[in-house]
Amino acid sequence: MGRTVIGRIEIQITKRFGKKTVLDNFTLDVKGREFITLLGPSGCGKTTALNCIAGLVPMSEGKIRVDGERLDTIPPEKRGIGMVFQNYALFPHMTVFKNISFGLELQKKPPDEIKSRVNEVLSLIRLQGFEDRFPGQLSGGQQQRVAIARALAPRPKLLLLDEPLSNLDAKLRLDMRAEIKNLHRELGLTSIYVTHDQCEALSLSDRIAVIHEGILQQVGTPKEIYERPANLFVADFMGCENFFTLRVKAIESDGKTALLEQDGFRLRLSNIPGPKIDDEITLTIRPDDIQVVHAPSMGSPTSIKEEHNITAGVVHVVQYLGKENDIEVFLQNNKKIRVRSPEKVERGDQITLYFNPEKIILIPKG
Amino acid sequence: MLRSLYFRLGFKNLDRAALFFLLPSLLYLILFFLYPFFYGLVLSLTPETGKPFYQNFYLFLTDDWQRSTIWKTIRLAVPITLLVVCVSVPLAYTMRRGMKFERLITTFLILPVSLGTVLIAEGVLGFLGGNGWFNQFLINMGLIKEPFRFTYNYTGVVIGLFLKNFPYCFLMLLGYVSGINPEIERSARILGARPIQIFWRIMLPLMAPGITIAFCLVFVMDFAVFPTAILLGQPAGETRTIAIAAYQMAFEHYDMPKASAIAMIMGMTQMIGLVIILALRRRLYRGTSLGISKG
Numbered sequence: 001m002g003r004t005v006i007g008r009i010e011i012q013i014t015k016r017f018g019k020k021t022v023l024d025n026f027t028l029d030v031k032g033r034e035f036i037t038l039l040g041p042s043g044c045g046k047t048t049a050l051n052c053i054a055g056l057v058p059m060s061e062g063k064i065r066v067d068g069e070r071l072d073t074i075p076p077e078k079r080g081i082g083m084v085f086q087n088y089a090l091f092p093h094m095t096v097f098k099n100i101s102f103g104l105e106l107q108k109k110p111p112d113e114i115k116s117r118v119n120e121v122l123s124l125i126r127l128q129g130f131e132d133r134f135p136g137q138l139s140g141g142q143q144q145r146v147a148i149a150r151a152l153a154p155r156p157k158l159l160l161l162d163e164p165l166s167n168l169d170a171k172l173r174l175d176m177r178a179e180i181k182n183l184h185r186e187l188g189l190t191s192i193y194v195t196h197d198q199c200e201a202l203s204l205s206d207r208i209a210v211i212h213e214g215i216l217q218q219v220g221t222p223k224e225i226y227e228r229p230a231n232l233f234v235a236d237f238m239g240c241e242n243f244f245t246l247r248v249k250a251i252e253s254d255g256k257t258a259l260l261e262q263d264g265f266r267l268r269l270s271n272i273p274g275p276k277i278d279d280e281i282t283l284t285i286r287p288d289d290i291q292v293v294h295a296p297s298m299g300s301p302t303s304i305k306e307e308h309n310i311t312a313g314v315v316h317v318v319q320y321l322g323k324e325n326d327i328e329v330f331l332q333n334n335k336k337i338r339v340r341s342p343e344k345v346e347r348g349d350q351i352t353l354y355f356n357p358e359k360i361i362l363i364p365k366g
Numbered sequence: 367m368l369r370s371l372y373f374r375l376g377f378k379n380l381d382r383a384a385l386f387f388l389l390p391s392l393l394y395l396i397l398f399f400l401y402p403f404f405y406g407l408v409l410s411l412t413p414e415t416g417k418p419f420y421q422n423f424y425l426f427l428t429d430d431w432q433r434s435t436i437w438k439t440i441r442l443a444v445p446i447t448l449l450v451v452c453v454s455v456p457l458a459y460t461m462r463r464g465m466k467f468e469r470l471i472t473t474f475l476i477l478p479v480s481l482g483t484v485l486i487a488e489g490v491l492g493f494l495g496g497n498g499w500f501n502q503f504l505i506n507m508g509l510i511k512e513p514f515r516f517t518y519n520y521t522g523v524v525i526g527l528f529l530k531n532f533p534y535c536f537l538m539l540l541g542y543v544s545g546i547n548p549e550i551e552r553s554a555r556i557l558g559a560r561p562i563q564i565f566w567r568i569m570l571p572l573m574a575p576g577i578t579i580a581f582c583l584v585f586v587m588d589f590a591v592f593p594t595a596i597l598l599g600q601p602a603g604e605t606r607t608i609a610i611a612a613y614q615m616a617f618e619h620y621d622m623p624k625a626s627a628i629a630m631i632m633g634m635t636q637m638i639g640l641v642i643i644l645a646l647r648r649r650l651y652r653g654t655s656l657g658i659s660k661g
Contacts, residue, residue: 056552076555083556089549093571102567103557147553154557 006157006190007032007067013052014061015045015214022048024214025062033188037201040211041237046194049211050160053192054083066157082151086163088143090135096122096146097131103154121149124183141172148183159191165200177203198238202226210234232282232363240284240361242337248272248279263333268308269357282363287326288340289359294352297344309357313337315349329353403633410626422627432628435608436635442520442595442607443588443639446527450535450584455577458539459569463548472540476533486529487597491517494525522598523591523605530594531587535580542576543569578647582640589636608632 009030015023023045030036038046051057053064055076064072071079090099097118104114122128125145135143144164151159164180165173181204184191195201201208202222210217210225210233218230229235232243246260246267258275260267272281292298293310313329316336327339329351345351413421426432461468478486494500494516501513516522546569554568555561592609599605608628616625 054552054556056555077558077560079556081556083553085549085553087547087549089547089553091550091554091568091572102554102559106558106563150553150557 005032005188009071009158009190010063010065011049011053012062013049013059013064015048015052015057016060022214023052026211026214026216028209028216028219030190030192032190035184035191035193035204035206037193037195037205037208038211039195039198039201039208039237041196044211045214046196046211047162050083050162050192050194053158054081054160055079080154080156081158081160082154082156083160084144084147084151084162084164086166088135088140088147088167090143090147090150092135095132095134096127096138099135099146100150100153103150107154117153121153124152124186125149125179140168141176144168144176145179148180152183152187152189157190159189161191161193163195164193166195166197173200180204210237212237227361229284229361230364235284235361235363240286242287242290243282243284243363244335245280245282248275248277248281251275251277263335265311265331265333265335266308267355267357267360269360271357271360272362282365284361284363285355285359286340286361287338288324289356290337290339290341291354291356292327292339292341292343292345292351293354295343295345296349296351297346309355310352311355312350312352315345315347315351318345318347406626406629409623410630412623422624423631425624426628426631432611435606435611436631438604439589439591439607439609439632440635440639442523442527442591442605443585446524446531446588447581447585449524449528450532450588451577451581454532454535454539454580455573458536458543459565459573461540462543462546472537475536478529479533483526483530483593484597487526487594490522490526490529490598494522517598519600520604523595526594526598527588527591531584534587535584538580538583539573539576542580543573546572574647574650578643581643585639585643586636589632589639608635 011026011028011030013023013026014021026045026049028036038049040046048057052059052062053071055072055074059072062072063070091102094102100118100121101114104117109117118131119128122131125148127142127145127149130138130142130146135146138146144167147164161180165176168176177200183189184204193201193204202225205222207219207221208225209219212233218225218234220228220230225234226238229238229240235243244262244265244267246262246265248258249261250259251257252259254270256272256275257268257270258272258281260269260281267283269283272279275281311331313331315327316330317328319326321340324340324342325345327341327345329337329339331337339353343351410422411419413419418424461471465471481489492498494514496513496515496517498513498517500516501510504510505513516525550572551564551568554564559567590609591607592613595601595605595607595610601610609632612625612628612632615621615628
């Protein structure tokens with residue numbers, strides 16, 4: 001579409017509101033054509049970061065460079081950025097056409113070009129024929145598509161999306177997610193996306209930056225973030241709900257396989273780098289990676305090759321989720337864990353669980 | 367039968383509870399608006415025996431001295447309303463996202479509301495009157511010889527009414543502007559609009575319904591000016607407004623039918639004014655009434 005393609009954005013932001021530091025030296029390098037997501041709970045500073053990049057909120061300290069040139073010294077209306085907001089933020093007194101052409105008119109494009117560009121983005125979001133409608137006459141999903149078209153029409157070099165799907169209902173959110181992904185594949189437009197929804201982040205992004213309390217926790221591909229969370233917060237936020245802190249009790253003769261124990265709960269793992277006796281190890285496993293190998297309803301136990309990493313527990317709460325059950329289990333040491341399994345179990349059942357060592361995620365110290 | 371009546375009136379979902387809660391306001395409307403209005407209307411159409419039904423209106427409209435009150439009132443109401451709205455809009459717009467000392471400023475701005483007309487008039491007399499601080503200061507400084515005449519004339523009424531009605535207008539507009547989704551102007555900014563373009567092309571059209579309502583209310587209040595016109599103006603001369611004419615007819619000449627006729631004429635003039643305002647607004651900004659922020 002003949003837009004300017006940027007090579008690299010260097011972001012470094014510190015933002016304070018009064019005495020509160022909202023973003024503490026938040027540093028991020030975005031590559032051209034990349035789709036990067038800022039992920040974190042509400043109030044973590046991710047939207048502030050986006051607003052700083054857009055220029056809507058002044059930074060306390062820091063620099064933003066696009067291909068080596070300062071962006072943060074330019075007023076927001078001249079940055080050549082497109083932005084999509086959570087509440088769509090369409091101009092209610094203008095038609096769809098006028099909304100989309102607004103940015104082009106400000107650029108003083110000739111009427112012919114405005115018309116052809118509006119048609120171009122309308123076909124991109126498949127809303128041809130809606131030119132003369134007013135925003136109030138569109139559904140939420142259509143409004144958000146118009147908002148995206150409006151942001152794309154002036155051919156920005158960078159697209160910012162601030163939780164664009166959070167106002168849509170669950171089904172529509174999934175459709176729009178696919179649509180955004182498709183748009184990015186077609187246009188290759190460098191995009192920074194803000195969300196608190198880990199599924200959105202995982203499915204859309206080339207890379208994810210996890211933020212917590214104004215501090216960048218981890219940057220990586222969705223696979224890296226999901227499989228190798230850098231710390232407890234990232235692991236917790238990415239859906240690892242069961243955390244254990246165990247002590248190394250013995251190391252087998254191969255020097256790699258370690259036996260860990262805490263209050264009678266034992267694991268045998270061989271993926272601990274350089275284990276030493278008495279080391280404290282924090283690890284986690286996702287609820288759906290814990291296997292129910294025996295329950296009263298199952299008859300004969302499922303055969304497991306291994307004799308280690310098996311533990312018994314008592315079912316406390318069962319929530320039926322359709323395809324599977326969400327089960328709260330008390331282990332023998334009275335620790336409560338969460339298991340997701342299709343097995344039919346009931347409150348009070350004695351069950352046996354298998355912790356597959358390959359699925360266990362070690363959490364680095366610090 | 368009652369139910370089908372509701373239906374035809376468009377109250378499809380009106381149940382008994384809703385009707386119950388509507389009762390006080392309906393009662394109020396009937397007792398203090400509809401009854402006096404129709405009572406006055408009938409009264410105004412009841413002239414002395416042997417005269418045509420329009421006699422009271424005819425007398426008012428053919429008497430130059432009486433008829434001129436309409437023009438005198440318009441001459442006060444329209445400029446003051448414009449002044450109040452034109453000062454309130456930029457002020458409310460500037461303060462829409464809050465600012466330093468906002469509470470203090472707002473308190474000062476709305477103080478006149480709690481003071482009442484008479485106290486405001488006293489204040490204006492004390493400050494801007496012939497012997498007021500302002501003139502004394504200028505005379506003592508040797509800047510002027512004769513005091514400025516700000517009171518007991520047209521200017522006095524303009525100042526008094528402005529002070530009285532500005533707070534209402536400002537507060538109403540401030541509430542309206544702050545209610546507009548701030549993301550709308552942010553998105554305009556990102557699309558390349560400078561602050562002045564945002565004001566003219568985005569925010570002003572969005573504020574139009576609020577400005578119209580504020581304009582109408584201030585206009586009606588200004589049109590009914592009575593104590594201010596007496597205390598700060600020239601009630602026997604250039605600020606003899608139509609309300610004064612009605613008052614004199616009712617309580618100096620004790621001619622209720624004629625007073626009612628004046629009140630009816632006053633009401634009609636106000637209505638015409640409102641219709642003009644609403645028509646202008648429709649011409650200026652179409653489509654704004656489609657809802658400010660959905661979602």
